[in-house]
Every structure is written in structure tokens, then in C-alpha cells.
Amino acid sequence: MSLAQTGRRITLLGLVLLAGVYVRALAFTPLERFQGPAQKIFYLHVPAAWSAMLAMGLVGLCSILYLIVKDARFDRFAAASAEVGTTFSLVMLTTGPIWAKPIWGTWWTWDARLTLTLFLFFLFIGYLLLRGAVVEPGLRARYSAVLGICGLVLLPFIHLSVYLFRTLHPQPIVLKPSAPSLPGSMLVTLLVSFAVFTLLYVGFVTQRYALGLLREAQGKEHA
Amino acid sequence: MTDLLRQAWTVARKDLLLEFRTRTALVSALVFTALVLTVFNFGRDPTAVATIDLAPTILWVTFTFAAMLALNRAFQLELENQALEGLLVSPLSRTSLYWGKLLANLVFVALVEAVGLPLFVLFFDVPVGRVLLPLVGVIALATIGFVAVGTLFSALVIRTRFAELLLVVLLLPFLVPPLIGAVQVTARLLGGRPLSEAAGWFRLLAAYDIGFVALATLLFPFTVDE
């Protein structure tokens, strides 16, 4: 079975399971006491953010490996991961406000997770722009790898900055849904959602990777 | 080690010599800084917000923009003079090349800041006298961070089509931690608050500088070697 087909199958499975998660979240998971039904977007919002982080982590890791071994496969994987990461970040950044409005009365908030994802989004976009701007494949791979590694190293600093900022400028009372003591069935829904999003990540990246291979063989550049 | 530094100094000295010969980049950056500060003045309502609240932001946004102007010249210069290949063929170590460029960029930006800070004090009537030393310290720390990453990235964009624009887009996310730190510390200094309150931010700035100078030194050879 070709790589693209494998990718498609995994994605399909992921999407089906995602529908399952939706159903479970909406119908079978209890309502959160303070936030009501709007809180349920949390089951998509948090795992999407996690997938974006995973994507960035893998871009960074593949970048390091590429610079050490110079295997083009790592570069291709990093590029695929970056594109998928951009998508997941975008999903997170749009679901965030949709959730925030009914809960906090505002479309945007500079809470830690949204801020970090916003930065991830900018880093991914910058990465893809750089790839688009450099024509020669060897050069493009090396330059992207350098940027990818820098991006990865930046993340803890962003996290730290946001943390320091927030301890000094507390936001209005927010109910952060990442409370560690989630009752059983909510936790299960969340964990299942994490697994499904990871599966979707794998599926999308596999497909994108296969597409990248195809375009390379045809002599066309891929972003 | 001394060889490394000596070679870096040779590169930096050549860059600075060239810069002073032509002066265009330096003068443009200085004029730009003055203009931005002027625009900020007209862009605010002095009756609504106290200057002292906005001051750190104004200062740091100005410095950031001015630094960005400076960064592109470093490798563009080599490309324009058809000298980059020469540097790579010579026994100059890639690390020395990076440090030399970093040093030249730092001097350039420091000059712009040295003119920008007094202008800022003048235009916005901000009391810096008592806190001048720590203020200069923060400026130095944050600048090293910007310029270290900026110098590395400027090597990535030299052959691309919209080099200056791409550099800005790539660099901005990386400027946020030192920028936040700098603004926070500056605000505390200007507000007369004790330095200990800003300790966390100082540590952030220092960690960022050490981390990214090291990382950039490590990664730089990959940007110039084939």
C-alpha cells in the first residue's frame, strides 16, 4: 500500500473517530458546572493546541536530525509537519475565540495557551515563507532546519515570558479548564480526543509527505 | 580562542570602517529613530495617558525598528562587494565570521541607541538620571538578544527576493521575549521601583542572550557552507 494511501486511511480513521469524540463530548459527557455547553469545545481546543505543539516539536527534531545526517527525508517530514502544524494552530486559534466569547465575553484573551499557539502559528508561517523564498532544495533544507531549531528553542522562552507576564498582570477571573482534577468521564473524553488528534496528525503528515515525494520526483519544488 | 576573537575583530573592524566610509546606513538609522520618536509623540493623547506609562513601550519599539534596519546590511554588504565567497575560501573560521558580524552589528545598534536614548529623554521628559546605569544594562542585554538572532537570520535571507521584509517576518516572534523583558524592566526602573522586582525579567534576558548567542554560533556555519 503506497504511502499516500496509508495516509488517507489513517486520516479517514481519524476523522471517523473525531466524529465519535464529538458525539461523546456532546451527548455522553456531563456538562461542566460553571461554563455549560460552551465548555465542550475544550475537548477539541486543547488537543488541537497539543497537535500544533507536537508538530513544532517534530519540525525541531527533524531539523536537528537533518543537519546531522543530511537525509532529505527529514527535511521533507519537517516541511509536512510545518504545514499540518499551521492548520492545527489555525483551528485552535479560531475555536479559542468561539469558546471565549460566551465564557469570558471577549473574543480574544492573552491566556497562556492561546498566546503560545499564536506564536506557534507565526513560527510556522515564517518557516513556510522561508521555504517558499529559497529556490535551491539543498539550501532550502539547510536554512529551514536552522529556523526550525531556533523556533523550537524559542518556545520555552515564550512560555516563560507569558508566565512571568501573567503572574504580574493577573487576568480577570477565568475558569481555566485545565484543572488537574477532572472527573472521570471528562478525563476519558479528553484523553480520547488527544489520541484522535495525534492520529489525525499522523494521517495528515503522511499524506503531505507522500505529496512532497511526488512533487519532488516531478521536479517541482514543494513549499 | 584568541585567534577566534582576533579574526572576529578583523571582520568587525572592516565592517565598521566601511560603514564610516559611506555612513548612509548609520545616518538613515539615526534619522529614522528621531522620526519614529516624533511620530509617537503626535500619536498619543497626553491628557489621557501619562507619558511614564507609555514610555517604555515607545522606547523599545523604536529601538527594535532601528535594530532591524541595521541587521540587513551585515551580509548584504558582502554580497554587494562580491566578497562573501572570499571570506569562505579564506581560513577565517565560520564562528569568527559570525562573531565579527555580531560585533559590528552591536556597535552599529549601540550607536543608534546612544543617540536615541537622549532624544527619548528629551522628547518625553522622562527622568532617567538616577537609574541610568541599570537602564543601560537592560538596553545592552536586550540588544544582544535581538542582534544575535537577527545576525543569524540575516544570513538566511540574503539570497531571497524580499530579503528585508522576510527578515522582519522571521525575526519578530524571536524579538518578543527580550522585548517583553526590556519593557518590563524599563517600566520598573522609570517608575522608581526597586530592582529586585525585576529580577525574574533580568534572568529571562540573560538566559535568552546566553541561549541564543550559543545557538546562533552553533548554527551559523550551516547558513554559509554548502
Add this chain to the structure above:
Amino acid sequence: MLSAEGLRHAFGTGGGRVVALDNVSFSLEAGQTLAIFGPNGAGKTTLLKVLAGLIRPDAGRATVAGGRGAIGWIGHQSHLYGHLTVRENLLFWAALYAVPATIRATRADATLRQLGIADRAEQAVWSLSRGLAQRAAIAKALIHDPPVLLLDEPFTGLDLAAAAEFRALLARLQGAGRVVVLATHDVGEGVELATDVAFQRRGRFVHFAPRGARGPAQIADEYRRAVGEGEADD
């Protein structure tokens, strides 16, 4: 003093892949001058860049005794800073090539005299005529008295008189401890200077032998037969 073993290098991927070096191996001792003739795109510049350490080959190894510091490079780019004077340029490069500080100035002056541009020492490079700028570029390549000279199409843009002067200079420099590698697409240039001759086509050496008693006409003939007339590889 200089050796290449099994060099392979290609640019691009898939349909756009170009082989620049295809299993090139040779070695040169002090006193040898190798002239590499080949059409555009044959890989001559790539070979020189690999020898200079500018490009890391996909496979194989190139070694130059003394490393980068032992190499004098003359290529398409001037390596001179327009707004610095000729002397300032030479002093800068001399410093990078570890010429001791005490003799840098004297060496610079001597090299300028050797190239006949001593009177232009204080002139900014941007204001020099093309011919003089080229001589300054040659001075830069020689400032550290390198035992290895790598020349990539050095006759480009030189008029007949300048070319003859350059050939005379090379004749003075070669031999006695120096290795010279000269790459060009014009068989007419530099044949007389060579001790060894190579033809490069599509990344391969299709001929590599001492020049022996062969004259320019004979070499040109052999070249045409081995490589074909006037067609480029790219």
C-alpha cells in the same frame, strides 16, 4: 600536495538533477600546473570549489596540504570591498590569511609592485578601471604567497595585452613548489603553461595526462574530438 579521491557531487533533485562531479580522482605534486578544459556546465567551477573547501562533495574527498590558508583563489567574484582602498583591502585579506602583522605592509607593497599597481594603492576600488580592478583581485589572491593557486576562468574579460601579462605572471609564479590548477573553456588560453592537461565533460575527466610534447594545436584537436565542438553541458 593536492589530491582528489572519488569526488561526486550533484545539484537539484528528480528531473532537475545535474551531475557536476562524477568520480573525479587525481593528485598533483609541487611544480605541477594542471589545465582543465571543458565546456560550460562541465563541472570545472564545482571541482575548484570542492578543492577550495567551499563545497562539501556528496561523496569522496579533496585534500590540499596546508588547508585554506595555503590557497590563492581567483574566480568570477572580485573579493574586494569597493569603498576601501586597494591597500586597505590587501591588509584586510592579509590579516585573515595570518600574514604576520609586522610584514603585512611590506608584503602588500611588494604585491602591488609585482602587479604594477603600486601607484593606485590609496585609490578606492570602486574607482578603478576594470583592468586595474582585476589586477587588484589578483594581488589579493597572492598576498599571502600561497603554494596552491586555483584559477577559475581567470582570462575572462582580459584584453589581449592583459591576458599576455597575466600569462607572464603565471609563468613566473608556477613551478618551484607551487601547484596551479587552471580551469577554462577556451583551449587557447593557458595550454603552454600547463604541465598536465585534463578534459572535463559532464562532471567526468575524459582525459588526464601530462602535456608532454604536445602543442596547443594538437591539444585543441584532441579536445574537440573528446568533448565536441562548442556545445555546452548545461
